[in-house]
Structure formats: C-alpha cells, structure tokens
Amino acid sequence: MDISTGTRASNAERDAVVRLLGRHMADGRIDLPEYDQRVAQVYATTDREDLRSVLSDLPELGKEAAAAPAFVRPRVPIWQRIEGSTWLAVSLLVLVIWGAVSLSVGALTYFWPIWVIGPWGAVLAFRMVAGFENGRFTHRVS
Numbered sequence: 001m002d003i004s005t006g007t008r009a010s011n012a013e014r015d016a017v018v019r020l021l022g023r024h025m026a027d028g029r030i031d032l033p034e035y036d037q038r039v040a041q042v043y044a045t046t047d048r049e050d051l052r053s054v055l056s057d058l059p060e061l062g063k064e065a066a067a068a069p070a071f072v073r074p075r076v077p078i079w080q081r082i083e084g085s086t087w088l089a090v091s092l093l094v095l096v097i098w099g100a101v102s103l104s105v106g107a108l109t110y111f112w113p114i115w116v117i118g119p120w121g122a123v124l125a126f127r128m129v130a131g132f133e134n135g136r137f138t139h140r141v142s
Helices: 011-026 032-044 048-054 063-067 078-105 114-130
Strands: none
Touching (some): 011 048
C-alpha cells in the first residue's frame, strides 16, 4: 500500500489499513488483542506517517491481497434469504400437518399444502429471478 508522508490520512486510507491488519491477523502474524490495539491506533491517527508506523513491522502483502475486495456481496440479498428460509420452514410445517392428518385418517387426504407452498414459492422465485429488490434495476426519475 502506497502511503506518502506529510499529509493527513483519509477515512478510506484508515479502512484500507484496517483491512490489511485483518489479513495479517487471519494469516496469524498478529493476535486479536494486538489487532484491537493497532485498529485503535489507526483510527486515532491524523496523518499518513502514523498509518505507515502501524504496518512497519509487518511484511507487505502481495498486490492481489491488497486489491481483493473486503466484502463480496452475496448473489441473494439477506432479506430474500430470510424470506426463503421462512417459506421453507412453513412448507415443512404444513407438510407435517398434512402427513399427520393423512396418517390419522388412514388414507392420503386432499393435498392442501400446495395452496400454501405453491403461490408463496412462485412469488419468491419470481422476485429473486426478476431482481427488482436486489438492486439490479433502478428507477430513474426524470
């Protein structure tokens, strides 16, 4: 990471140093208490020279490690994963209820869970495939 001296550090530069410290901690070069101490030192710095001193005793990571994104956005947003897991739990519940009723009667009864599972699942699948809620489509106001 190229850090020149004599000028004030930006929040983006501080965040980049914290990400590098996280990589060093993941690689086992520093432990959690030392990581916490260094992160506190990073956010207390005002100039770039202090940022360089935080990393001075650590080896420089390769260019691919420094350029790697800190967070890769998952394909399915969290709210759709929550909705999907709720749909799955409710689907299993109604299937168990239907199965218990069928066992108690002694024959397969009308498969009513399809009216719970089918439409709800179709709407969830359409919303996921269409991508309206995960940021792929944006509405532009003229």
